[in-house]
Amino acid sequence: MEVALDDDEIVTRVRAGDREAYDLLVARHTASAYRTAVLLGAGSDAEDVIQEAFVKAYRKLSRWRGEASFRSWLLAIVANESRNLHRSRGRRDGLALRAAAADPATEATAGDGLDAVLAAERRAALVGALRRLPDRDRDVLACRYLLDLTEDETGTVLGLPRGTVKSRAHRALAKLRGLLDHEAVRRG
Structure with missing residues (x-):
């Protein structure tokens, strides 16, 4: 029987160079990242926002220290990307x-x-x-x-x-x- 890895263990594997482990994180958190992007105003651009957020999270993974859960840290990146989208569009439609x-x-x-x-x-x-x-x-x-x-x-x-x-x-x-x-x- 296979034991499910928690996010901390998966991040450790990613940091060690296991790219497939990052696929696990993406699969695990895509739905909540998507909901977050939509609810924070990304609308039809939500998929682009979460793709950019996952790329940034991968690049900045060495900065994640574990004070917050990986999910919270990732959703913060999604929220920032959603705000960046608002700024770049110049609209304030809201949520x-x-x-x-x-x-x-x-x-x-x-x-x-x-x-x-x-x-x-x-x-x-x-x-x-x-x-x-x-x-x-x-x-x-x-x-x-x-x-x-x-x-x-x-x-x-x-x-x-x-x-x-x-x-x-x-x-x-x-x-x-x-x-x-x-x-x-x-x-x-």
């Missing part, structure tokens, strides 16, 4: 929440039609409110609640101290609630 905005037609066929319509409306309201938040608030909420990262991992990804992550997430949630309440009053 592309396609992952959260599932195709309403798909949901309408599942279960009770009224429940599906209400769920699609709630999701659309949430996505709209998230898009109206400032970038820094969207980013912290995306990491904490859409990517399900811990406060420490979010801090690593966004380059923030844990306390800042905690306070920013608290304030961002309050802003989001306010936007959602305002929208409900406006529609109600």
Whole structure:
């Protein structure tokens, strides 16, 4: 029976010249890197962003000291590449929440039609409110609640101290609630 290697062991192998070991890291972390890129605004360029992030991670692997998990360190590179993409495009569209905005037609066929319509409306309201938040608030909420990262991992990804992550997430949630309440009053 083969024992699965943890990231630390795989990184040790890569540093020793085992290129196939890096393929294991790429395979293990591609999905979360992709989600991170999309949620931080890379949109249709997410694949390019993660490819560049994996290349940079490979080149900088000697700098990884293990204070944070390899995943957090990699996602920080993905976040930086996503920000670089924003700068190079010169746009401030904000967070592309396609992952959260599932195709309403798909949901309408599942279960009770009224429940599906209400769920699609709630999701659309949430996505709209998230898009109206400032970038820094969207980013912290995306990491904490859409990517399900811990406060420490979010801090690593966004380059923030844990306390800042905690306070920013608290304030961002309050802003989001306010936007959602305002929208409900406006529609109600």
